[in-house]
Amino acid sequence: MAIPSYLSPGTFTSQTLDTTANSSFGNLSWSSTEPSGTGITMKVRTDSSSDMSGATAWASCTTVTSGADITSNGCVTDGHRYVQYQATLTTTESSNTPQLEDVSIQYNSYTNGSLLGT
DSSP: OOOOOOOSOEEEEOOOEEOSSEEEEEEEEEEEEOOTTEEEEEEEEEESSTTOTTSOOGGGOOOBOTTEEGGGSTTOOTTOOEEEEEEEEEESSTTOOOEEEEEEEEEEEEETTEEEEO
16 A cells, blocks of 8 residues: 655645624634644634635745734734634655644724724
8 A cells, every 4th residue: 555645845825714893813722733844833813804815925925923913913913804824834754744734813903093803
């Protein structure tokens, strides 16, 4: 039986997530399984447009550590409504691959100065 071989790196870009109103952003965290020789890095960006046409290019965004405040990232702007993340999965072991299980982005939505929810 042949052991599958995984290519590295692989990139997953999320759909555009709608916070439903202008938002202030907090932490990005994720759960993953990362066997020996594998890794996951994440980037995140925001925009005021659902097509992300005004968002910073991914190449200009820095990686974010799980649990970190994303507002220190130059690609995230409080007051934007839309958010998107990009995961890069890597391996140096052709028989191992990391698994991204879930992603959480903390935010508070505001409209006309009123808190809507998190």
